Amino acid sequence: NAGxxxxxxxxxxxxxxxxxxxxxxxxxxNSMYWYRQDPGMGLRLIYYSASEGTTDKGEVPxxxxxxxxxxxxxxxxxxxxxxxxxxxxxxxxxxxxxVGEKLFFGSGTQLSVL
Amino acid sequence: xxxxxxxxxxxxxxEGRISILNxxxxxxxxxxxxxxxxxxxxxxxxxxxxxxxKDKNEDGRFTVFLNKSAKHLSLHIVPSQPGDSAVYxxxxxxxxxxxxxxKLTFGKGTLLTVNP
Numbered sequence: 263n264a265g266x267x268x269x270x271x272x273x274x275x276x277x278x279x280x281x282x283x284x285x286x287x288x289x290x291x292n293s294m295y296w297y298r299q300d301p302g303m304g305l306r307l308i309y310y311s312a313s314e315g316t317t318d319k320g321e322v323p324x325x326x327x328x329x330x331x332x333x334x335x336x337x338x339x340x341x342x343x344x345x346x347x348x349x350x351x352x353x354x355x356x357x358x359x360x361v362g363e364k365l366f367f368g369s370g371t372q373l374s375v376l
Numbered sequence: 377x378x379x380x381x382x383x384x385x386x387x388x389x390x391e392g393r394i395s396i397l398n399x400x401x402x403x404x405x406x407x408x409x410x411x412x413x414x415x416x417x418x419x420x421x422x423x424x425x426x427x428x429x430k431d432k433n434e435d436g437r438f439t440v441f442l443n444k445s446a447k448h449l450s451l452h453i454v455p456s457q458p459g460d461s462a463v464y465x466x467x468x469x470x471x472x473x474x475x476x477x478x479k480l481t482f483g484k485g486t487l488l489t490v491n492p
Binding site: 266295297302303304305306307310320352354364365366367368369370 | 382385412417418419420421422425465467479480482483485
């Protein structure tokens with residue numbers, strides 16, 4: 263089972279370039295999330311989608327946009343990349359609401375912005 | 377303001393001994409707690425969870441203890457194995473808040489090294 267699949271695994275951008283990180287899950291989960299992990303900062307929520315057709319800002323949404331394309335796919339877009347967006351990005355999904363979220367994570371995208 | 381705190385960035389233990397990873401939280405609305413394990417170049421994977429109605433949950437070598445009055449939880453690994461070497465994240469959610477407040481808040485993580 264693939265679970266949560268993220269592409270690409272690695273990406274190098276120049277400041278000002280744009281790109282979209284793709285995420286797909288095959289577990290029929292309702293909720294999907296984008297996190298970033300920085301050294302000494304843990305995992306911080308960028309955006310999430312509680313269900314198909316809805317998206318909401320998380321803790322650190324500035325500089326990002328998201329699209330919940332369908333139930334399976336949730337993309338993260340950087341319109342004008344900045345060095346501060348150098349990070350490891352994780353997509354996650356879950357299907358439990360009101361009980362406690364058990365997230366399933368993808369393997370991550372390592373992004374460097376020069 | 378950091379709502380979930382893991383004050384030990386790293387911990388080193390000998391194989392076969394007990395590993396104790398600690399986590400403190402400040403938000404009294406948190407009522408569900410999870411531990412995730414992360415190996416390098418991989419995504420975090422769920423390890424064990426506990427609801428605030430319990431004070432202990434056990435799964436094999438892993439036990440999580442919750443002290444609500446102290447707003448403190450700990451993960452015990454007994455016996456520790458070299459394959460347990462990873463970063464461990466504590467996470468919390470406020471499930472009874474309603475609305476869209478189901479998202480997790482993570483701590484910064486603790487790097488556990490189990491030496492053979």
